[in-house]
Amino acid sequence: MKKVMASFAAALLVALPLGSMASPEDDLAEFRDYYAKRFPNTPFEDYINGVYSIDPPSREQWEEIEEFPPYELNISQGEELFNKPFANGKTYADCFDNGGMGIRQNYPYFDTERNEVVTLELAINECRQANGEKPLKWKRGPIADISAYMAYTSRGNIIDIKIPNAEAQKWYDRGKKHFYQKRGQLNMACADCHKFYSGNLIRADKLSPALGHLSHFPVYRSKWGGLGTTHRRYGGCNSQVRAKPFKAQSAEYRALEYFHTYMSNGLEVNGPGARK
Amino acid sequence: MTSKHAVRRFFPAAMVLLASLFGGISLVGASDIEEGKKVAFDRKKGNCLACHMIAGGELPGNIGPPLIAMKARFPDREVLRAQIWDATVKNPNTIMPPFGKHRVLTEKEVDLVTDFIHTL
Numbered sequence: 001m002k003k004v005m006a007s008f009a010a011a012l013l014v015a016l017p018l019g020s021m022a023s024p025e026d027d028l029a030e031f032r033d034y035y036a037k038r039f040p041n042t043p044f045e046d047y048i049n050g051v052y053s054i055d056p057p058s059r060e061q062w063e064e065i066e067e068f069p070p071y072e073l074n075i076s077q078g079e080e081l082f083n084k085p086f087a088n089g090k091t092y093a094d095c096f097d098n099g100g101m102g103i104r105q106n107y108p109y110f111d112t113e114r115n116e117v118v119t120l121e122l123a124i125n126e127c128r129q130a131n132g133e134k135p136l137k138w139k140r141g142p143i144a145d146i147s148a149y150m151a152y153t154s155r156g157n158i159i160d161i162k163i164p165n166a167e168a169q170k171w172y173d174r175g176k177k178h179f180y181q182k183r184g185q186l187n188m189a190c191a192d193c194h195k196f197y198s199g200n201l202i203r204a205d206k207l208s209p210a211l212g213h214l215s216h217f218p219v220y221r222s223k224w225g226g227l228g229t230t231h232r233r234y235g236g237c238n239s240q241v242r243a244k245p246f247k248a249q250s251a252e253y254r255a256l257e258y259f260h261t262y263m264s265n266g267l268e269v270n271g272p273g274a275r276k
Numbered sequence: 277m278t279s280k281h282a283v284r285r286f287f288p289a290a291m292v293l294l295a296s297l298f299g300g301i302s303l304v305g306a307s308d309i310e311e312g313k314k315v316a317f318d319r320k321k322g323n324c325l326a327c328h329m330i331a332g333g334e335l336p337g338n339i340g341p342p343l344i345a346m347k348a349r350f351p352d353r354e355v356l357r358a359q360i361w362d363a364t365v366k367n368p369n370t371i372m373p374p375f376g377k378h379r380v381l382t383e384k385e386v387d388l389v390t391d392f393i394h395t396l
Binding site for chain 2: 185186187188192193196197200201202203204205
């Protein structure tokens with residue numbers, strides 16, 4: 001009996017924190033369903049094209065741009081950097097599964113030993129540091145080039161983020177909270193712009209659906225005149241509502257990226273992308 | 277009581293009477309309306325065009341309803357002002373920023389914007 005009680009208590013401990021929140025599977029079903037109703041003409045697979053998946057007029061223009069993609073040079077620079085040995089003779093390939101090729105769809109992942117979310121950019125810099133090299137700056141430049149090359153080798157693979165345990169779900173829940181919580185002097189949530197009013201115009205910009213957001217990062221933005229990582233974009237969208245942005249690779253942004261990418265599970269990687 | 281005193285006392289009372297006689301018509305000058313328009317259209321201030329169609333403004337967004345026929349829909353100026361001051365009172369989930377409550381605009385600027393919007 002004692003034994004039964006103990007295992008019952010253990011089961012409760014596991015079940016309670018999970019049970020008190022909607023399950024990620026339920027969230028995912030709700031998320032997909034929401035956009036399917038909002039944009040009945042957009043097939044699920046097409047959300048990887050961001051705002052262009054819901055805006056046929058601007059799509060044509062964008063498809064022309066994609067014929068001579070502005071990020072092409074970044075991919076080749078990224079490939080060169082990726083293959084260049086560190087001072088100790090090792091390379092990035094030694095740090096990653098499958099030599100780092102075709103793995104973008106598994107990032108960010110929850111590391112059950114470290115109990116934290118690891119993004120692709122974090123893994124790139126940790127690889128450098130493990131091999132005695134200085135970390136790169138987080139938001140643009142070489143780290144974005146390397147990340148772009150790694151995404152490019154993963155094109156067509158299906159995004160597959162896993163929530164392995166209750167600790168992982170805590171990170172997921174934190175990211176979900178960030179996504180839905182109003183913030184900043186202007187008091188707006190990510191969900192306000194990219195869910196509830198996705199497809200509407202904010203001034204002259206059409207708001208993209210959050211479904212598929214994370215399929216194509218890092219992204220080349222004409223406004224930036226170059227590539228930027230996911231956390232660069234997060235900082236921009238936080239600042240827009242006059243909220244203080246978090247640091248790139250802070251736990252807060254890693255948690256947000258974890259939730260945000262999980263919401264795009266089942267879609268293809270098509271990074272790097274090009275946007276206005 | 278001298279007649280001088282009487283005038284002093286009568287004058288403010290007359291102003292109040294005048295104001296109430298004009299009732300709905302606010303005593304706002306054309307230059308204040310222009311000021312209000314500037315604050316409403318300024319991207320760093322009201323930036324109302326981000327979400328609302330407003331006569332005279334270019335490239336409006338369409339997140340909120342077009343701001344037209346405002347006097348008919350908001351006969352009471354204070355109700356309009358309250359919407360601009362803190363839209364979350366009426367709708368806690370609104371995307372519209374609480375311009376007054378969060379000090380995006382000053383009291384004076386909220387007044388100017390209200391008077392401008394009320395002319396639409």
